[in-house]
Amino acid sequence: MKYAKLLLISLFLLLAAGCAGEPLSGRAVVNTLYLDRDESGWQAVLVYVTSSASADAGQAKPEALVLSGQGATVADALQDAQSASPLTAFYGQNELLLLGPGAQGQAMYEACAYLANDSAGRPNMAVFGVQTLAEDWQPASGEDRYALLRQLEQAAGESLYTQRLYRLAGAEAGLLPCLEVDCRQGTAVPGDTRLFLGGECTAVWDREATALAALIEGQVRSVSLEASTGRGPVRYTLELPLLGWEASLDTLTLNACLSGYLKNLTDSGGLIHTGKQELADEIAAQLEETARRITRETFGQGQDLLRMGFWLRSRDAAACAELERTGQWYDPGRIDWKVRLRAL
Template sequence: MKAASVFKSCVGGLLSLALCGCVQSTGLGERAIVKSIYMDFRAGSYEAVLTVMDWKPSADAGSAENQPQVYLGRGKTVGQALQKAEDQQSKKPFYGQNDLLFLGQGILQTDITPCLSYFAQENAVRPNLMVLAVRQNAAQWMEQKEQMGKIVEQSGLMGVKTQGGQEISTSLYEFFRHEGEKASGWMPIAALHDNGLETVTSLAVIGQGKQTAVLQDEQTALALCLAGKSTELTYNSAVGDNILSFIARGVRVVRQAQMENGTPKLCVLVEGEFQEISMDGKTLYGDKAKQAAAQINRFLEESAKKLSQKTFEQGNDVFAFSWWMAQEDAAAVLRAKEEAELYRADAVNYQFLLSAPKA
């Protein structure tokens, strides 16, 4: 009995190893290691580009090096397009190391829901798959073959970087907030250059499966803070006739729900401290810095209102404001939704209380 029990344990352990990929029936040299997937939708068809790390023997007989290869496939469904791309090479694909899903402009303008749903239901794909938007079409993406190794290395699980150096990412499951609804949320728009991915300066807002807006400059920084993805605000651009530059770190977002005449409302307080403020290249100190801080707070409040016009007021609650309101009165929030009274311009109020730099 004891021997039989030990045998069963060993068999169970081996099966577990096989299922998790630790024991491979196919050798490493016979596997196509997929490191990123690009998807787009054009002329009624899905387009898939697989970035595969092809293991090649190196000069050292005891080692091997991986070289990026790209393969394109088209089909009426996401699965068909991927299969066509897989068929462009002879090795068995392995998706267990893939962290990245890039979406082209065609699919962003159509509906990303079927694509994201496919990968959400595909057991071979990692659950923490990171989703990024890019401006390249499939042909242009294929031309980036030499950069793919750097792109995969720079993004990966940790995400891409903001101007201030903070790493951000948007995982696959963040787009499915309510069962049965189309994908909604936001994703970084990543540009390419000779060294791989640029820092993220813009975000694509997704509502009802489609891109509804593009956030840039201070709205990108604000969105990251409101979404809990960043604790800094970095800005360097023109405001009126001046070039304004500032860095605020340790940014905290405090949400206070309240009822007003039976209507749910939310006050969003943004607190923190400016590390540096400069105007036209000159760093400000003392009273000038305090005056500038007050002006910037007003500027950010107006920017936040414009951000709400592109998101919350369109019924796209990407920052979960209604969830915070529901903590005060869930029944009132549900009633406001049913009566089309929730996503009003006066439902969310912003207050920025960022203090001036310390002397």
């Protein structure tokens, strides 16, 4: 009986431990985080969703509100933004980080490192580059901003390549997919992808190069693209892509072979029914050239962002390490690309 009372007391203590917690109504559940940087420091915009009563008693009208702040560091800017409201910012549901023009480049690694180490947030939140500025978030109404938020989420979902926070945290190079956002019109669509080596944007990849990067990383299983062919612009869907890596230990080279099926080949006249395999071969040649280009721009520049070298290192790590030591490893000719497509 004595121990039963002790157990009851201990259970009460354990259960009472949550009484000091923050109620949900006292929290601002941050949906999207925007960061930018200029000479004065960092600007942070926290976008959170709340609901207000509408004239229709059966509905709550959602709206997106913003908290803005600035500071010398990311932490200061976030703290300044939060101090503008009695609500406590909650980052647990934050899955989108937007980097303004000033935050792209060298600054983004620092920002991502801070956010990745903060246990409040998600280290795998998607990171996108945008050209909007911090003040662009202000004029819109809560409802318009909410509509923009939904557009942003849709655009992020449609983006071929997703960059994760932890990949950029403390890195030296990285790919930054961009979104074309118009805060006034309330629109957001996927844009191009920027390659940053250090703090400098060294390449801008179009949809085809972005799709190849996503295929190499296994982020997508099918992709719809447009190619310029002898018959004019042709749209197609690449299905069941299969990427094989064959290492040649004699020459320490890697043969990368991308195969797949082309469906829904369409030009200005509609679905194409004749000469499909010739078109497929022409598209394959273009994809081969694009693959070689992205290899030159990443692996060839000493940054194996797509981790292609793993397939050779795993076969002969010592030889690859020796090549790296002598400065011969990052040779774009080390990876040979072949693309074989079959038209359906």
